[in-house]
Amino acid sequence: MRILVANPNTTEAVTAKLMAAGAAVADPRTVLVPMTAHRGVPYIATRADAVIGGAVALEMLAEAHTTVDAAIIAAFGDPGLGGARELFDIPVVGMAEAAMLSACMLGRSFAIVTFSGGLVPWYNECLDWNGLRGRCAGIFALQGAFRDIADVQSEKEGALVELAAKVVIDHAADVVILAGAPLSGLAQTIRDRVPVPLVDGIQAAVKQAEALVALKPAKATTGTFRRPAAKICTGIPDALKARFERTDG
Structure with missing residues (x-):
């Protein structure tokens, strides 16, 4: 399986740490696909940073979601997680959520x-x-x-x-x-x-993502995480615009 590791901040060195830690626990058959934000902040630390990071995370997933089986929003605090689950059909795991749920076990x-x-x-x-x-x-x-x-x-x-x-x-x-x-x-x-x-947040997220892919959950067609109705958007990247407008097939 292929799992996107989407780092919604701009520091490549942090992405490298995420990838090394994730690879240490990933199944040998799992391919982790790194992605670093091309705009935004060096690291997300405040509510304002998280708003920017959430928008960037949606852009990253829109660009890559058809090429992977699951995605991880690789920032503790999970910016954009709820929106990502609405918009995309693949499982999307938040690093903080995965860490907390794993800790509860x-x-x-x-x-x-x-x-x-x-x-x-x-x-x-x-x-x-x-x-x-x-x-x-x-x-x-x-x-x-x-x-x-x-x-x-x-x-x-x-x-x-x-x-x-x-x-x-x-x-x-x-x-x-x-x-x-x-x-x-x-x-x-x-x-x-x-x-x-x-x-470790990324290690928990990798294992949770692998489990969700194996479970093959269906995308919700009702409830709060169903895909939203089509809505015209302006000024956002084409891949994300198509996802909002439902012109992506």
Whole structure:
């Protein structure tokens, strides 16, 4: 099967981390197809960033959806996920959603640990969108600046381990999610230094996407995720315009 890994920010180095972490757990028969946003922000950290990222994610899926069996919106917080599920016929998995659902299979409560306090408000809204507030022990972030988004996981590794371990003790978290695409792959590196299971967002998303493809779900023709009725659009890329206007066959 072919799974699109759509990174809706513009940092190629983050896409490389996503691909390496995803490939480490993918079935040997799975082909991961990388795609990096050609416009937008270097990394998504705020609600405003997420609005831009969501629009870009829809453009990316419109361009590639006929060539893949499933897609991953590869930014923690899942910008554009609901809209993507309306518009496209293939399974679309959000990285945050996959991480949280996987964490629920490993323990009663999970904590989300990330590298920047600026991400917390957006992640809180993502938590509520998924209806998992009651399973979450909290969202915890490092404070202070970092040098480079591409190297933040190596720069902050020790501090992230310390924070994760503290959260487990202080908040009785059964599972810890390492949140943010720039942290992709870190869970496997530090798994023996935190006393509960760690969940990596892209790795959870790859396995969830593989499962959904194998299940062969039908596209909804009724309900809230049915494809919307045709609507004329202006000023958007041709592939996405055709999807909205239902001129793509």
